[in-house]
Amino acid sequence: CRIHCFSVCSIVGVLILAPVNYTSAGPSGTKRPNSMEIFTVSNVPKGSDRLWVHFSCLCFISFYVVYLLHKEYKEMSHKRIERLKYHRKRPDQFTILVQGIPVCADHGIYGCNVDHFFSKHYQTYQSYQILHDNGNIESLQKLASSLEKQIERKRDTRRCNFWQWIWFKFTSGPIDARSQEQKLKEVHHSIRILQCKNMLKQKELPVAFVSFKSRLEAAQAAETQQHVNPLSLVTRYAPEPTETIWSNLAIPFYRLAAYKLGVFIAAFLLTVFFTIPVTAVQGIVQFEKIEKWFPPARAVQLIPGLSSVVTGYLPSMILNGFIYLIPFAMLGMASFEGCISKSQTEIKACNMVFYFLLGNVFFLSILSGSLLHQIGESFTHPKDIPSRLASAVSAQSDFFITYILTNGMSGFSFEVLQFGLLTWHFLKAHTVGHSDEPYLYGFPYYRVVPIASLAVLIGMVYAVVSPLLLPILVIYFLLGYAVFINQMEDVYEITYDTCGQYWPTIHHYIFLSVTLMQTTMIGLFGLKSKPGASFATIPLLVLNIMFNEYCKVRFLPTFQCRPIQICKDNDDLDKTEREAECSSEHAVRAYTPPWMRPTGSSPESSSVQPLVRCLL
Amino acid sequence: CRIHCFSVCSIVGVLILAPVNYTSAGPSGTKRPNSMEIFTVSNVPKGSDRLWVHFSCLCFISFYVVYLLHKEYKEMSHKRIERLKYHRKRPDQFTILVQGIPVCADHGIYGCNVDHFFSKHYQTYQSYQILHDNGNIESLQKLASSLEKQIERKRDTRRCNFWQWIWFKFTSGPIDARSQEQKLKEVHHSIRILQCKNMLKQKELPVAFVSFKSRLEAAQAAETQQHVNPLSLVTRYAPEPTETIWSNLAIPFYRLAAYKLGVFIAAFLLTVFFTIPVTAVQGIVQFEKIEKWFPPARAVQLIPGLSSVVTGYLPSMILNGFIYLIPFAMLGMASFEGCISKSQTEIKACNMVFYFLLGNVFFLSILSGSLLHQIGESFTHPKDIPSRLASAVSAQSDFFITYILTNGMSGFSFEVLQFGLLTWHFLKAHTVGHSDEPYLYGFPYYRVVPIASLAVLIGMVYAVVSPLLLPILVIYFLLGYAVFINQMEDVYEITYDTCGQYWPTIHHYIFLSVTLMQTTMIGLFGLKSKPGASFATIPLLVLNIMFNEYCKVRFLPTFQCRPIQICKDNDDLDKTEREAECSSEHAVRAYTPPWMRPTGSSPESSSVQPLVRCLL
Known part of the structure; x- marks a missing residue:
């Protein structure tokens, strides 16, 4: 849905920008060469008045992008609020994560400290789920599951293929089925012993999930400083139970x-x-x-x-x-x-990939020499950045048309064919033999978002310099829209819902694109001996930066925290529906770590089931 | 108290640093010239092994300063908590400031919206004090007070001097005393009419003080986002009533x-x-x-x-x-x-003055040419900063010894003599005739803190380069300590207590000093052909920056907000003393703007009196 909005916005933007560029650059082109570089700025003679047409075009695009970004941010913020309302029974709305718990002086454990602190300071405090050092249990559970698989595999050896047979011969060895079943029972027994409460008390970690009866107090607890020392009893919103990375919580x-x-x-x-x-x-x-x-x-x-x-x-x-x-x-x-949730990890990866592509695809293609050399040059001569950028950008428009056409199209066909994943799955299925696993993955935002953002960046930078790139981009985005809508509906699974926390990242990429476009144009007008237009672009850049600052104040806080008003509204909605008890009671139960779930049954069913029932 | 701690810290630091520098630099000085530049680095020959002594000295000073800063920040943070506990009956602990209130759709005013929102979302909400457009009342009050003064002055015309007589002749004109008294009564009447509630409802501003019964909820309300739109119902901690700048609240x-x-x-x-x-x-x-x-x-x-x-x-x-x-x-x-309190304004001024002095006293003295030229040079050749700084710093040690001696001493004598204020007061008393006003001012932090910080900076930069500056600085700080302790106890009045919010600012200045010292030394070792020492200083700089980041995480939050734990403790203390009602009831009354206070009596007495009574 996020990518959807994003591509629609971009397409609309590019569609509207494209004809404007043509009409504005068209009439001023008196002679028409038969190459593709009819309207490009690099063909305009030095000091020509046609440059003012390009300048007005730049102004129009800048303001239009700002308008679109504002509209989109407002809409996304509205959608986030709607989403928070829709997911109001999700356990993470009632729960906070507490890290850095100090040791209780009387009992020498962490748990009683949490209980004592939150029951004293919060009226609707319900319960807590402390994390334990899992080392032994997890390895035992792995052993149990591998034993289970071995037993199962022995039962249907006839059905397996050549590679699986070899694998099976290597791993199972000369142990017979009965002794294995005996061993499995022993392992299950020792897991149950380790999971009992008295054993666990000695292995407590200074991390706990604390749940409240009201979303209001959960939000208040997550956003305020609890302890005198800001590094103990650090609270934050709990991630969704299904996307929590348990091993990272105790770092x-x-x-x-x-x-x-x-x-x-x-x-x-x-x-x-x-x-x-x-x-x-x-x-x-x-x-x-x-x-x-x-x-x-x-x-x-x-x-x-x-x-x-x-x-x-x-x-x-x-x-x-x-x-x-x-x-x-x-x-x-x-x-x-060490992020605590999958979504955070993917947003981080998304940022890293975007900056990688910006450096190694965009800058390395337009500038010669290594990236290190470029960074060194920019650092020693920061004044020359716009003019160097301008001369490099205007020379490389043909390259990016080819790039968008070939790499874009091949990327989409790869995406549709699922070539990489199919190969990976095929290799896995025919060597290790885990063919029973479902072939389902979450949407690879960390791969798709940076590539789409890079296309937006290229389009933005060349929108004024060489508008003939734009129809190619429109085709690219239309195809991308069709491909990803299909992929999202039929191929990928929804593994988490961040309620729109990807949008500020994408907004930042588009802001960067606009900044880069304006910097390039400052340099280009300077190269074309139009200092007037070059200086007139500086206020545009300043306005763009100020708009970004405004967005940070006006919209970003809603994406980082949950407004009190919404929490209270959700609490009140529950009261009218008489369902508050149900959701908040299950909140802490949902945060049982995988190694604490009862053995012998599948790991998901036991703890997620009540939640799912409640949701349906 | 703040300046006290600060100077003690600096003095201790410098006192301990000084002998170390001597002992370390002393033995290595084989021949002793009779000038003051015995130990300065600039005299050490290129590539000499004596530079390693200076390097070890630099390491020692860096780590010792980090240790002292950590100790001091910890102590200040502890003191702040103590101070919050001590001031727990102050009205600002129960009150928050709400800005950007949306208009109530039903009544078309702001007040009912505030009441509705906070009574719905907070259980201990008590009341609100909305601000009104004061334009007319304030001018009428000014008129009333000038009339009062005129009447009083007429009564004792005999006692006034020549200038006052002329002033009086100019201002009072040919109106007799009785008609003036009649006019005064009329003005008081019209003020009272304007202050009545029905008139005020039409002039409400979207700003209100909201008070709670518990400090806990006040802190929670101040630190969380209330409304879906982060720019409406913006909450923050209320400033002290006596230091509130009323006219800035409604901007x-x-x-x-x-x-x-x-x-x-x-x-x-x-x-x-x-x-x-x-x-x-x-x-x-x-x-x-x-x-x-x-x-x-x-x-x-x-x-x-x-x-x-x-x-x-x-x-x-x-x-x-x-x-x-x-x-x-x-x-x-x-x-x-447009800061909302005097203390915030003074902290802002403090920052601006410090950077002014850093630029115009420190950098302009050591570097030639205008500051603009310097900034331009640094911007175009950022690589050369350390070496340029180093060569300039080592040449100017004599200048700074003179600077500290003359400007420092003359500054202290000015401070003791109160020359500026005395002149100002003398001029005012002998022309306009307001000789009845008390001669009392708050401590001028915005003037004293930057000058003292500049001395610390100079001392820090020259501690390794030219340690003979240090005894001069010790004398400077000892004298400063004596002077300012006296001034603080006998001359200045305490006008506000920020509970230590000046400390993070001073910490930042000292951090800047250490960074500048290390940057200078990187350049100096480079100039002296000791690339090993130069590279070895870079980890010191990195460690210093990392320490600063640590302080931002570990200590700064406590200075920016009030921990839930402390608020609850204070609430509980009240319960045992059965005094909660008294302080929270007076909280909102203390936030009556000056133009809303009853006329005919002195502006302070009516609203501050109950609070003072409660405090004593």
Whole structure:
């Protein structure tokens, strides 16, 4: 739904912008060359009055984008409120996460401290669910599930294929079925012993989920400072139980800070030095060398023309292959950072991928030399940024038309074919043998959002410089809209609902695009000896920045916290429907960690079931 | 108390630092020249091993300052909590300020909306005090007080002096005493009519003070987002009634943002272009020219030697005169920004004055050329900052010794003599005739804090470069301590208590000083061909920045908001003392604006009296 709004907005924007650019740039073009560069600014002579047409066009686009962004942010904020109302029975509305709990002086444990503090300070406090050190239980549960699988596999060995048979021979060994069943029972028994309360009290962690009877007090507790020391009893909104990353909850703050710094440095280095390994691999993997090491590859030469295609496309395929892997690498890095929920991790990954693409696709394509060299140049001569950007941008419009056409289309076809996931699934199913797992994944926002944002950025920067890019972009977005609507409805599963927390990120990308467009135009007017237009663009840039600041004050807080008014309204709605008890009672039960759920049954059913029943 | 802690900390720091510098730098000095530059780094030959002594000294100072800052921040945070407990009956603990109230759809006024919202969402809500458009009442009250004064003055015309007599003749005119008394009565009557409730309902402003029965809910209300739109029903902690700037409360947000931007630009321009008017005035006001235009000035030449002293000191006096006026100008600019309380205004002014002094005293003294030129140079060549700073700093140590000695001492003597205020008061008393006003002012933090911080900065930067500055600084701080303790106890009045909100500002200044010291040393080691030491200083700088980030997380929140725990403790203390009713009932009454207080009596007594009684 978010991507939907976003692409619709972009399409509308681009559709309206496109004809304007034509009509404004058209009449001023007296002679018409037959190349594609009819209307591009780079063809306009120095100091020409036609540049003022481009300037008015820039003004129109800037103000129109600001108008669209404002409208969209307002709508998204409204939708978020609606969504919070719709999800009002979700357990995370009643629950907060408390980290850094101090040890109780009397009992030496954390639990009683939480209970004591919140029952004293909050009237509608209900209960708490403290986290325990899970080390042993989780490994036992893994052992139990692997034993279960082995037993099951033995029962239907006849049905398995060759690879599975080999795998089975390697793993199961010479143990017979009965002794395994005995062992499974023992493991289940020891899990139950470890899960009993007395054993757990010694393993408490300083992290707990605290639930309230009213959403109002939960919101108040999440947003205020509880303890004199701001680093103990740190409260925040609890993530949804299904998207909580349990292992990250107990990480202490100093380690979190270190992880954050480490991941930032790693992402920065990956972005800056990405080209070095790629060029190295491109140097090693050449078709001539492959022929030497793997003679059957010579078969390619038998088909006429294929050999030259392979030789020509191999470096580009290697580059695109690396870029295709980047979102997954960034997601891995983001999940190392210790976010408490999947959605937060994916938003982080989304940011990292966007900045990676901005550096390695946009800037590296328009500027020559390595990214490190570019950053160094900008740092030592910050004054020259607009003019360097302008001269580079105006030279590369043809490249980006090709880029959008080829990479965009191939990306969509990959997306429709689900090539990567199908391959991965096929490999997994035919070697390890977990073919019973459902083939269902959440929507890969961290992969789709940055690529779409990059297309918006390219469109925005070239909207005035070379408006012929825009119809290509319109085709790109229309196709993208069709593809992703289909994928979202039929292919991917909804794994979490952040109530619109992706929008501020996308808004920021579009803001960056507009800033980049205006900076480029400042440089371009300067290059074309129109200092008047160049200086007149500066107020536009200032207005754009001020609009962004306004959005931060006017809309962003609603995306970061829950207004008291909405919480109270939801509480009142419950009262009229007499359902408050039901939802708030199940709130804390929903936050039982996976290793605390009863053994012998499937891990989801026991704790999520009551919630689901309540929702339906 | 704040300044006290601060100077004690600095003195302790400098006292401990000073001998360390001597002992560390002393043994390495093989030959001892008889000038003051024995231990300065600039005398150490290039690439010498003695530089490692300076490096270890730098490490020691950096870590010791971090230790002291941490200790002090912890202590200040503890003191703030103590102070909040001590002031727990102050009305601002029960009250919040609500701005941007939407109009009630049914009645077309603001008041009922506030009452409705807070009574619905908060259980301990007590009452509200809405603000009204005061225009007419305030002018009438001014008229009444001027009439009162005129009547009083007529009664004791015999006692007044020549100037007052002339003033009186000019202002009072030919009206006799009885008609004036009649007029005064009429004015009082019309004020009372305007103050009646029905008249006021039409003049409501979208700003109100809302009071609660418990401090806990007041804190919760102040810190959470109330309305779906973050710009309506904006809540924050109420300022103390005595330090509230009433006229600024009703300024709408968009105008506040414009004021803020305007004041920032004005302060920036004043800081950057300060030298231009000063040099212009210095050019115009020369002793030779004064003699031409004002012949009695030739009398100076009669005393032998005085003439050369005047000619020599005149430019420096003009510069110092301008610098003396800067804090007042900055305070005026800060009060234009629309802060809601005096303390906030003074903290703003404090910041502006500190950056002014940093630019125009520190940087302009060590670097040549105008400040604008310096900023331009740093912007275009950011890499060269450390080396430029280093070469400039090491050349100017003598200048700063003189600066601290002369300007510091003259500043203290001015402070003790109260020269400026005495002159101002004398002029006022002998022309306008308001000699009955008490000669009492609040402590001028906005003037004292930046000057003391600048001394700390100079000491910090020169601690390693030229440690002979330190004994001078110790004398400076000891004298300052004696002077300001006296001034605070006997001269100035306590007008407000922010519970330590000045400390984060001072902490930031000291952090800046340490950063500047380390940047200088990076450049200096580079200049002295010790790249090893230069690179080894970079981790120190990184550690320093990380420590500052830690302080922002660990201590700053306690200074910006009130922990729930403390609020609850204070509420519970009241319950045991059975005094809660008394303080919370008077809370909203204390927030009656000055123009709403009953006429005919002195403005303070009516509303503040019950509070004072309650406090004693």
